[in-house]
Amino acid sequence: MDDAALEQVIQGVIKNPDYKMIDPGLIKVIAATELAKGRSNREAIKQTRAKLHQVGKAYQEKGIPVSLLTKQLQQLPRDPFHPDCRQFSLEAMRHHRSTAERLPIVENLYHDVFSRIPTIHRVLDLACGLNPLSIPWMNLPALQQYWAIDIYSDMVGFLQSYFDHMRIPGTATVGNLVDAIPEQHADLVLLLKTIPCLEQVEKNIARQLLDKITAPFILVSYPSKSLGGRAKGMPEFYTSQFHRLCEGNGWIIRQWSYPNELVFLIEK
Ligand SMILES: C[S@@+](CC[C@H](N)C(=O)[O-])C[C@H]1O[C@@H](n2cnc3c(N)ncnc32)[C@H](O)[C@@H]1O
Structure with missing residues (x-):
């Protein structure tokens, strides 16, 4: 696994504030899995966010105030x-x-x-x-x-x-x-x-x-x-x-x- 690519994907994901509050370990696991499928960084960011939405954001779309x-x-x-x-x-x-x-x-x-x-x-x-x-x-x-x-x-x-x-x-x-x-x-x-x-x-x-x-x-x-x-x-x-x-x-x-x-x- 290319560490630099992984870091870029993680940073790309959390650029969107919706994902900033999520445990970094989970973001890393999902990003690594997406990159391991041979996806480009851009596609890996998109897919990682989609997965994080499914497991977390979908339950609090507006965030918890x-x-x-x-x-x-x-x-x-x-x-x-x-x-x-x-x-x-x-x-x-x-x-x-x-x-x-x-x-x-x-x-x-x-x-x-x-x-x-x-x-x-x-x-x-x-x-x-x-x-x-x-x-x-x-x-x-x-x-x-x-x-x-x-x-x-x-x-x-x-x-x-x-x-x-x-x-x-x-x-x-x-x-x-x-x-x-x-x-x-x-x-x-x-x-x-x-x-x-x-x-x-x-x-x-x-x-x-x-x-x-x-x-x-x-x-x-x-x-x-x-x-x-x-x-x-x-x-x-x-x-x-x-x-x-x-x-x-x-x-x-x-x-x-x-x-x-x-x-x-x-x-x-
Ligand atoms: C369907 S909700 C259930 C929440 C709570 N147990 C309930 O029944 O009200 C799923 C919860 O799992 C959390 N979650 C998702 N993936 C997780 C993980 N890998 N480790 C810990 N929590 C996770 C989400 O943030 C969300 O709050």
Whole structure:
């Protein structure tokens, strides 16, 4: 691989501010893959941006208004369960398409899941988007640590401000799951609507993730419609893909189906 060409492609990609906040490691992996296909620098820049759009930008086309949200956050009581803070969370989650489409079911989903598992102390929310703002709907009375990881540095910075302001023991960090699978020892790992995204970059990532995660509980979900709103047999497709991934492991699986989202709880 020609290092100079790779650097030129990376710089070309981040010239557009839409891609500046994304984890540089992910940009590098995608750019290198595109160059390895024999593409010109110009074409590699275009294809890298297209892939980054698919896995990230498509969920926040207008970007997350972090300055505005942070200002609003500072005016709120330091209690995530306060009605004003819940309202803030619900409004803020509209800025990321994945949490926006979960809003009608957020309460039921987390009620259903948390009523099936023992007390959770440590949560690892992988490719979290704005999902940590749903903490008030999770039953976490003895939370010791909530780790949140995503590729967008501005969004992650805002999540850290949310944790700090609400005095939630949380750490939000930028990370690329394709590069390294986090090793934090959590009781519950959230992998919500993330597998299809990661598979756009690394085909075998789902099996690696599910095998390497040491947590006793993993909550996995899939969208049941595309971002454009079409179902196209997605629930059937993802259900059989998920069962294939778990085959032969002896894990206990529970399943819920909500409008827009198919949810599986793995107990290892
Ligand atoms: C479909 S959204 C799901 C967000 C969140 N889990 C939820 O359900 O609300 C996919 C998320 O994955 C993030 N993402 C994409 N590729 C990633 C990667 N390689 N490593 C970590 N996060 C990634 C995106 O920024 C986006 O927030």
